[in-house]
Amino acid sequence: MHVNALSRISRIPQSPPSSVRHYLPGGCESGGGIGRLVGYISNAAKDTDREHLITDTRGQKWSPATSPARLLAAVVIMAKDRVADPGRIHHIHIAGRGSTSRKLILTGVARLLGCRHILHLHDYDYARDFSRRTSTQKTRIRRMFQGADHVVVLGQRDHLTLTGDLGVDPQRIAVIRNCVPDPADRIVRVREDRRSEPPLIIFLGRLSERKGVPELLLALSHPVMKELHWKAVVAGDGPVEDYRRQAAALALSDLVVMPGWLGADEARALCSQADILVLPSYAEGMAMAVIEGIAHGLAVVTTRVGAHEEVISDGDTGVFVPVGDKDALAATLAKLVCDREQRNRLSTQARLHYLNHFSMKTYMRSLEKLYDAVSAQPQTSAGAS
Template sequence: MLMEAFTDGRRMAARSAASVRHYVPGGCENGGGIGRLVGYITETAKETGTKHFVTDTRGVCWSKLTSPLRLLGAILTMARDRIVAPDRIHHIHIAGRGSTSRKLILTAAARLMGCCHILHLHDYDYAGDFAQRSPRQQRLIRRMFQNADCVVALGQRDRATLTTLLGVDERRTVVAHNCVPDPGAHDIRGGQTPLIVFLGRLSERKGVTELLSALSHPVMKELQWRAVLAGDGPVEDYRRQAEAMALSGLVEMPGWLDAAEARALCARADILVLPSHAEGLAMAVLEGLSHGLAVVTTRVGAHDEVITDGETGIFVPVGDQDALAAALAKLVSDPEICIRLSVQGRAHYLNHFSMRAYMRSLESLYETVSAKPQAMVGAR
């Protein structure tokens, strides 16, 4: 895991943060990859002594009726914290589209109340989202990021977006790759039919159409394997596509799995595949490494900061169903390659992406940010 040193241009004596509140669209249960990461953080934090709280800024899904009330509730919670817990750090998780619109309001409230706040950018293409906004919105977004006490990016691509496109001082940015808990050693399943798993929303952006085409490719038809594509989205549509490709007996689509169900699935799998068109840093890739699965994915977002092609995983070109079929067929037909990637990927996870190391870096960041004096001001 890469967590770069964060300074504000002067060295200050750091003091421990009293507590942290996370603002997550959908909360831990319904916040997708962001919610899952924050859930891992809050669970691990129970061992550190720092208290972590989670506030939903959107609701289970966006609604004209309930989402504004959720956001208002989040602002009122922040105001209460400013009175009863003035040292609390407000860790605001942000993506593009509606998430940015909500966070423009929430961060304005944080500035008005003088709250110490961090922005944590999670998005598959924030630069593209930013480019589609009006000049006025772009000015507001730049101001939002520039006025945060610190901005966290998932990888170097997103850090470059922050510093070049949004004008954030490089010294106020941190790169923190996502992490996942250690599920324990993975048992090599010798002699059994290989199980291929996909974890994530079933969508075009995640490459599910190419994945189904690859699984129905002639090179895969000759081999013995099974696949489980787990995630929400238009599941019925993809089930019909699989049936039309004569994959119904080979591919299962159970819908969304919670964290425990996803761990159970990975525990009996051999290969994790995620042929995404765009990502920040997919939690599914890290889940695959942690479970000791052979990972097949695309070189998008921060994936090439996490995976070394041929050593800890396999990269395939975005949208290339033939290359994807060839990579999966290679792993299914050659157990030795699959085992080698499994062992090396698991070791890579333990060395760089453990929750313990992530939490140490996060605590250090909180201490540094909390050392900065806060004042009740309308803007900085």
């Protein structure tokens, strides 16, 4: 968490915990990385006194037939909460594009009803999305962020966007980096069972150009990789069949498996069997896959985008490659496939870094302080905005 916000929050006296309702597109199962994070939060909260509820604001995918009704239902739920549990904190998860349009409506209702609410920004380049808006839209978006009781961001880049472009008071911004549950002994047990097998390279995320999947397939088919023994799993949703055809055209069908989207348990089971996690993205906020990688003690290969430099120290807790550079990606993967000692060193350092900075315990402690701070603030009356 940002030091100013943390010091301010830590001085606020403890009060009985308010319940929290999360608003996100697709819920936990169909909400991508945001849904997975909220699912982890909800599970971890079972060990606390604070109740966490989840409301889907869109459905599995945007649909003009059903999504507006989902949003309307979320508005009705918020209004009912204001009567039944007026102190409830409304934790609203937001990204760019259509997500911002929906959250402009939801936060407008929150201000009108006087609901305590937090905006939690998850986006790979919100500054760029904001710059493309009309003047009227920019005014509304600034008002939305400035009107929240607190705003959570994933890293310092988004902190600068909020203070510079959106005019949010730095004292009302908290940097809370993504987290995942600790896989603990499972990774040791599974990895010991497969020491004699070829290294397993995995990718987790939506199969897309933004995630660098075309470059990844080209790197895996590179001559330096064709000479080595390895296997790869490229897991995620998106145009899976198109990428399977690309892999087949590159003669990768026997080496690369594309199972489609994996649930949280399936993804963590895959991580526990892997050696290298690769995410050659063009843009990210803070990828959940990278945090999963360091939690499982994998050798992480990724790009210097978003808040990744706040997670990965190059050559120590992971390896950076240039964006869009298939040759550099191939050379890095080949070196890690060949060099077990380097993989083990990166694994040890990554795992230690996770335990010190990105565990659920650390994350929930920061989140609880934030909720206590919001609960302690005077609540606005209905109609005041």
